[in-house]
Amino acid sequence: xxxxxxxxxxxxxxxxxxxxxxxxxxxxxxxxxxxxxxxxxxxxxxxxxxxxxxxxxxxxxxxxxxxxxxxxxxxxxxxxxxxxxxxxxxxxxxxxxxxxxxxxxxxxxxxxxxxxxxxx
Amino acid sequence: xxxxxxxxxxxxxxxxxxxxxxxxxxxxxxxxxxxxxxxxxxxxxxxxxxxxxxxxxxxxxxxxxxxxxxxxxxxxxxxxxxxxxxxxxxxxxxxxxxxxxxxxxxxxxxxxxxxxxxxxxxxxxxxxxxxxxxxxxxxxxxxxxxxxxxxxxxxxxxxxxxxxxxxxxxxxxxxxxxxxxxxxxxxxxxxxxxxxxxxxxxxxxxxxxxxxxxxxxxxxxxxxxxxxxxxxxxxxxxxxxxxxxxxxxxxxxxxxxxxxxxxxxxxxxxxxxxxxxxxxxxxxxxxxxxxxxxxxxxxxxxxxxxxxxxxxxxxxxxxxxxxxxxxxxxxxxxxxxxxxxxxxxxxxxxxxxxxxxxxxxxxxxxxxxxxxxxxxxxxxxxxxxxxxxxxxxxxxxxxxxxxxxxxxxxxxxxxxxxxxxxxxxxxxxxxxxxxxxxxxxxxxxxxxxxxxxxxxxxxxxxxxxxxxxxxxxxxxxxxxxxxxxxxxxxxxxxxxxxxxxxxxxxxxxxxxxxxxxxxxxxxxxxxxxxxxxxxxxxxxxxxxxxxxx
Ligand SMILES: Cc1ncc(C[n+]2csc(CCOP(=O)(O)OP(=O)(O)O)c2C)c(N)n1
Numbered sequence: 001x002x003x004x005x006x007x008x009x010x011x012x013x014x015x016x017x018x019x020x021x022x023x024x025x026x027x028x029x030x031x032x033x034x035x036x037x038x039x040x041x042x043x044x045x046x047x048x049x050x051x052x053x054x055x056x057x058x059x060x061x062x063x064x065x066x067x068x069x070x071x072x073x074x075x076x077x078x079x080x081x082x083x084x085x086x087x088x089x090x091x092x093x094x095x096x097x098x099x100x101x102x103x104x105x106x107x108x109x110x111x112x113x114x115x116x117x118x119x120x
Numbered sequence: 121x122x123x124x125x126x127x128x129x130x131x132x133x134x135x136x137x138x139x140x141x142x143x144x145x146x147x148x149x150x151x152x153x154x155x156x157x158x159x160x161x162x163x164x165x166x167x168x169x170x171x172x173x174x175x176x177x178x179x180x181x182x183x184x185x186x187x188x189x190x191x192x193x194x195x196x197x198x199x200x201x202x203x204x205x206x207x208x209x210x211x212x213x214x215x216x217x218x219x220x221x222x223x224x225x226x227x228x229x230x231x232x233x234x235x236x237x238x239x240x241x242x243x244x245x246x247x248x249x250x251x252x253x254x255x256x257x258x259x260x261x262x263x264x265x266x267x268x269x270x271x272x273x274x275x276x277x278x279x280x281x282x283x284x285x286x287x288x289x290x291x292x293x294x295x296x297x298x299x300x301x302x303x304x305x306x307x308x309x310x311x312x313x314x315x316x317x318x319x320x321x322x323x324x325x326x327x328x329x330x331x332x333x334x335x336x337x338x339x340x341x342x343x344x345x346x347x348x349x350x351x352x353x354x355x356x357x358x359x360x361x362x363x364x365x366x367x368x369x370x371x372x373x374x375x376x377x378x379x380x381x382x383x384x385x386x387x388x389x390x391x392x393x394x395x396x397x398x399x400x401x402x403x404x405x406x407x408x409x410x411x412x413x414x415x416x417x418x419x420x421x422x423x424x425x426x427x428x429x430x431x432x433x434x435x436x437x438x439x440x441x442x443x444x445x446x447x448x449x450x451x452x453x454x455x456x457x458x459x460x461x462x463x464x465x466x467x468x469x470x471x472x473x474x475x476x477x478x479x480x481x482x483x484x485x486x487x488x489x490x491x492x493x494x495x496x497x498x499x500x501x502x503x504x505x506x507x508x509x510x511x512x513x514x515x516x517x518x519x520x521x522x523x524x525x526x527x528x529x530x531x532x533x534x535x536x537x538x539x540x541x542x543x544x545x546x547x548x549x550x551x552x553x554x555x556x557x558x559x560x561x562x563x564x565x566x567x568x569x570x571x572x573x574x575x576x577x578x579x580x581x582x583x584x585x586x587x588x589x590x591x592x593x594x595x596x597x598x599x600x601x602x603x604x605x606x607x608x609x610x611x612x613x614x615x616x617x618x619x620x621x622x623x624x625x626x627x628x629x630x631x632x633x634x635x636x637x638x639x640x641x642x643x644x645x646x647x648x649x650x651x652x653x654x655x656x657x658x659x660x661x662x663x664x665x666x667x668x669x
Contacts, residue, residue, distance in 0.1 A: 013228060013240065020233050060410045066237040066257060 137183020139210025164194020200515025319346030320384015393651025
């Protein structure tokens with residue numbers, strides 16, 4: 001799993017433009033997180049794809065977009081997985097390494113959950 | 121308007137509508153000329169043809185909804201051929217947007233994948249800046265179209281915000297010196313070097329630099345469809361068009377070279393067939409880094425402007441070979457390829473038409489083509505030498521590109537003769553633009569290779585579908601009357617002996633002329649080369665030599 005992080009213009013249409021690059025190259029995006037970040041007027045997007053080769057292609061293509069200020073592949077040490085699970089005891093938010101979070105979900109067998117990856 | 125004027129826009133092509141009327145009202149006093157076309161697709165192709173000759177942005181404008189969607193084919197054509205077209209569309213007012221208002225289409229989304237970038241201006245105070253950015257983006261790095269969608273209320277509220285100053289970034293990135301050195305060493309060590317020039321080399325005007333390297337190394341040069349004319353085709357080292365409908369000599373050289381310097385070429389399937397067929401060492405120069413490794417994996421990839429890269433590589437090549445077996449053998453092939461196309465018989469052979477054009481076209485003529493067999497006869501047989509320019513829709517293969525692009529080209533270069541080598545199918549997709557040409561007094565000559573068919577479709581059905589012909593018959597149209605109805609001159613030619621006088625009349629005319637040449641309906645374009653990893657299959661025509669046409 002490869003994690004791509006980018007800083008983009010925080011405007012309407014930007015997500016569509018970015019996802020278009022994945023559509024055209026037939027790359028499935030496994031997880032995606034978007035949020036405000038330290039740069040005014042910009043947002044940070046962190047997304048994951050399965051394949052290293054696809055990640056490299058995506059990074060090059062994203063680098064051409066005028067809405068993308070900066071794009072890179074981030075290594076394991078800067079990643080953090082998180083999940084929201086619903087169990088009989090209610091909702092629980094999990095944070096940890098990708099493996100840790102995956103293991104907890106496996107054990108807890110939640111009724112519903114979402115598991116994604118963040119990075120800085 | 122201030123932005124457009126300061127970007128030296130002299131004219132734009134379009135059709136007005138309710139959403140763009142505020143802009144048209146301003147246009148009246150702007151000193152910028154507006155060419156009223158008959159279909160917005162024509163406007164986009166005209167802007168494209170203009171841009172390809174001027175090497176600066178061509179502007180087209182359409183109203184919201186259907187006007188805007190009519191631009192799409194033209195903008196996609198420009199995108200695939202890296203042409204700096206700026207498409208301006210009107211949009212319904214911001215308070216109506218998203219409500220399926222009258223003439224509302226989400227053109228912002230539609231244009232996204234076929235432009236380098238697009239803007240939807242929702243704040244009048246950013247209009248000037250966005251327009252300015254559009255010009256900069258279209259001409260930076262790899263050229264390409266930019267779209268700006270302007271809601272009507274933004275146009276009317278635009279309050280004369282001072283545009284930012286022009287910021288043309290004319291610097292073209294050169295190669296890293298270590299990369300240029302490796303490239304030079306690879307080329308000097310090559311036994312059978314070959315240079316392949318694509319559209320990028322043409323946009324960057326890198327012909328002189330390519331020839332300098334070719335001459336030092338005695339390396340032949342081949343060109344892709346988009347690269348045709350990047351170097352004069354009369355130069356002894358230039359083998360001409362490579363690819364599916366390319367010259368046998370050029371394809372021979374591509375098959376047999378050991379080091380290929382590919383410049384501004386994207387290794388499309390129509391050029392190299394299966395990517396696996398490229399197992400020579402490849403130095404791939406392109407200004408767009410996403411091209412490197414996209415279709416083939418180069419031995420050395422260089423992200424740089426073609427002209428800058430070739431010039432740097434050339435400076436590092438200190439070897440001088442005056443001739444080599446390699447250039448001699450491909451040169452010999454070339455000699456055999458220059459077969460006699462002076463076919464004196466009726467019905468008229470399309471090769472004869474090209475033969476005569478080669479002779480009588482001025483040395484600075486602009487030759488635009490439609491798409492199909494007509495395009496391939498021109499690409500294969502027409503000699504782009506001296507200052508001649510070849511303009512074609514290579515990437516998208518858009519039927520109907522030729523006539524409007526020729527009109528746009530004529531606006532860009534009023535002193536040069538402009539012809540459109542057309543097929544009847546393509547021509548009829550945009551024939552109404554003859555009316556534009558008549559009205560504006562634009563002397564373009566449509567050289568119609570009339571086979572009353574979708575010729576290329578017929579050829580494919582013949583060769584690949586066991587001659588089961590369908591959906592290719594277009595007969596029953598009187599092209600001369602059609603031309604006359606649009607205010608153009610129409611000349612029908614049935615006998616090859618009448619060709620030259622008709623073409624000369626067309627070239628001399630002060631207005632648009634259509635030369636309706638009734639060509640041999642059965643003739644196909646050969647050779648047709650299919651390259652696969654296992655080797656090439658060549659469908660040959662009448663050539664007496666192995667490998668010729
Ligand atoms: C807009 C568009 N529609 C369909 C095609 C598919 N197509 C490619 S060549 C061709 C036939 C072109 O016929 P014509 O313009 O008469 O030229 P000819 O091949 O007869 O010289 C067609 C239909 C295309 N390239 N563009």
